Amino acid sequence: MYDNINWILDKNHTPDNDFLSEVTPLLERMRKIISSEDEVYYTGYIENLKIFVSKNCVKFYGNSLPKYFFGNNFDTMTRINVKDAFERISDTISLPLDKARITRIDVAHNMAMKYIPTIYLPNLGTCRHYERLPNESSLYYRNKKRQLIFYDKNQEAKDKKFPIPILYQNSNYLRYEIRFEHRINKQLGKNEITVGNLYEENFYNKLNHVWFDNYENIYKIKKINLDYTMVKTTKQRLAHALLKDIQSGGGLVEELNRITQAQKQGILKPYEACRLRKLASDACKNTLFTTENELITELDSQIKQAWKYNQ
Numbered sequence: 001m002y003d004n005i006n007w008i009l010d011k012n013h014t015p016d017n018d019f020l021s022e023v024t025p026l027l028e029r030m031r032k033i034i035s036s037e038d039e040v041y042y043t044g045y046i047e048n049l050k051i052f053v054s055k056n057c058v059k060f061y062g063n064s065l066p067k068y069f070f071g072n073n074f075d076t077m078t079r080i081n082v083k084d085a086f087e088r089i090s091d092t093i094s095l096p097l098d099k100a101r102i103t104r105i106d107v108a109h110n111m112a113m114k115y116i117p118t119i120y121l122p123n124l125g126t127c128r129h130y131e132r133l134p135n136e137s138s139l140y141y142r143n144k145k146r147q148l149i150f151y152d153k154n155q156e157a158k159d160k161k162f163p164i165p166i167l168y169q170n171s172n173y174l175r176y177e178i179r180f181e182h183r184i185n186k187q188l189g190k191n192e193i194t195v196g197n198l199y200e201e202n203f204y205n206k207l208n209h210v211w212f213d214n215y216e217n218i219y220k221i222k223k224i225n226l227d228y229t230m231v232k233t234t235k236q237r238l239a240h241a242l243l244k245d246i247q248s249g250g251g252l253v254e255e256l257n258r259i260t261q262a263q264k265q266g267i268l269k270p271y272e273a274c275r276l277r278k279l280a281s282d283a284c285k286n287t288l289f290t291t292e293n294e295l296i297t298e299l300d301s302q303i304k305q306a307w308k309y310n311q
Contacts, residue, residue: 001076001077001078001107001108001109001204001207001208001211001310002065002066002077002082002105002106002107002108002198003064003065003066003073003106003107003108003177004062004063004064004065004104004105004106004179005060005063005065005102005104005105005106005198006059006060006061006062006063006102006103006104007059007060007097007100007101007102007103007195008057008058008059008060008100008101008103009057009058009059009095009097009099009100010056010057010100010101011055011056011057013096013099013100014095014096014099017095018055019053019054019055019056019057019058020040020042020053020054020055022093022094022095023051023053023058023093023095024042024044024053026046026092026093027042027043027044027045027046027051027053028044028045028046029044029045030042030043030044031043031044039054039055040054040055041053041054041055042054046089046092046093047068047092048063048067048068049063049068049089050062050063058093058095060089061103061104065077065082065085066081068085068089069081069084069085069088072162072163072164072165073108074110074153074157074164074165074167074168074173075165076109076110076309076310078310079199079201079204080199082198082199082204083199086098086195086198086199097195098194098195098196099194099195099196100194100195101192101193101194102184102193102194102195102197102198103184104179104180104181104184105179105180105184105193105198105207106177106178106179106180107177107178107180107207107208107210107211108175108176108177108178109175109176109177109211109303109306109310110153110168110173110174110175111173111174111175111176111299111302111303111305111306112171112172112173112302113172113173113174113298113299113302114172114298115172115295116152116172117150117151117152117153117155117172117173117174117175118136118137118152119295120150120174120295120296120298120299121134121138121139121150122134122221122251122253123220123221123293123295123296123299124139124150124218124219124220124221124296125218125219125220125221125252125253125256126218126219126253126256127141127148127214127217127218127219128217129143130142130143130148131143132253134253137151137152137155138150138151138152139151141218144182145180145181145182145183145184145187146178146179146180146181146182146187147178147179147181148176148177148178148179148214148215148218149175149176149177149178149179150174150175150176151174151175152172152173152174152175153168153173153174153175154168154169154171154172154173156175174299174302176211176215176303178210178211178214188203188206188207188210204310205310205311208307208310208311209307211307212303212304212307215303219252219281220293220296220300221251221252221253221284221293221296222284222285222290222291222292222293222296223290223291223292223293224243224246224247224284224289224290225289225290225291226240226243226244226247226289227289228240230288230289236288239283239286239288239289240289242279242280242283243283243284243286243289243290246280246283246284252280252281252284255280256277256280256281259273259276259277259280260273
């Protein structure tokens with residue numbers, strides 16, 4: 001479940017240890033850096049873990065925990081795997097890490113899909129409190145605290161020239177991850193999050209639920225079925241016309257983008273844009289002219305399966 005994790009072991013966590021003399025001899029590809037305040041610190045690697053060392057702290061950053069533990073970040077780390085990984089790191093550097101504070105957490109799962117993952121992405125619509133940012137091969141939802149990302153995991157590995165484990169080759173793996181990047185303590189309702197919290201059952205389950213709930217909050221786009229023979233009333237005719245216009249304009253996401261752009265340009269007032277967004281969204285939920293999207297049905301099932309697996 002976990003992927004990239006950043007953590008910092010401060011001097012007050014282990015006052016009897018001298019970070020510079022104890023940790024820097026373990027570093028590979030070490031660089032010595034002198035700051036503008038003449039403070040000396042070092043960067044380097046222990047195995048594939050990036051590390052920053054100063055007299056006041058040891059910082060691990062930009063590290064994929066499953067890549068360290070399994071040699072790849074396709075496999076999912078269980079709570080026990082996480083504990084074993086940190087115990088191994090702690091033994092390597094001879095420092096207690098359970099009290100180290102966490103500054104970033106990525107939670108992710110890979111789902112085996114029937115089709116190429118990019119086919120599913122246009123069917124994920126807007127999400128409240130997030131900006132939707134589509135790319136050619138991925139889809140981001142972003143706000144000031146965190147990101148949700150959907151992308152083709154196999155293609156990412158190929159682009160970065162990472163080896164793909166045999167179990168995952170010749171398959172379509174869609175990855176959905178949530179990145180807690182800023183103010184994560186407040187996001188997760190704790191005064192401080194430590195390494196020890198990562199393998200606590202309650203905390204682990206909470207992250208799994210947050211991962212699932214954020215997916216559930218994304219608007220899922222239904223298939224539009226413009227069967228004119230279903231039109232019997234004036235209200236139905238208006239709904240049919242609106243859906244036809246939305247469909248010809250590229251779908252609901254494009255319609256909402258046009259409304260937002262008009263608001264930014266001052267063409268629409270905020271309350272007018274809000275009403276038009278609701279009108280378009282409600283039209284696309286019309287049960288008379290829309291049907292369930294089989295791609296979303298499959299993705300919903302895979303997301304729910306991953307969520308239940310990690311409970």
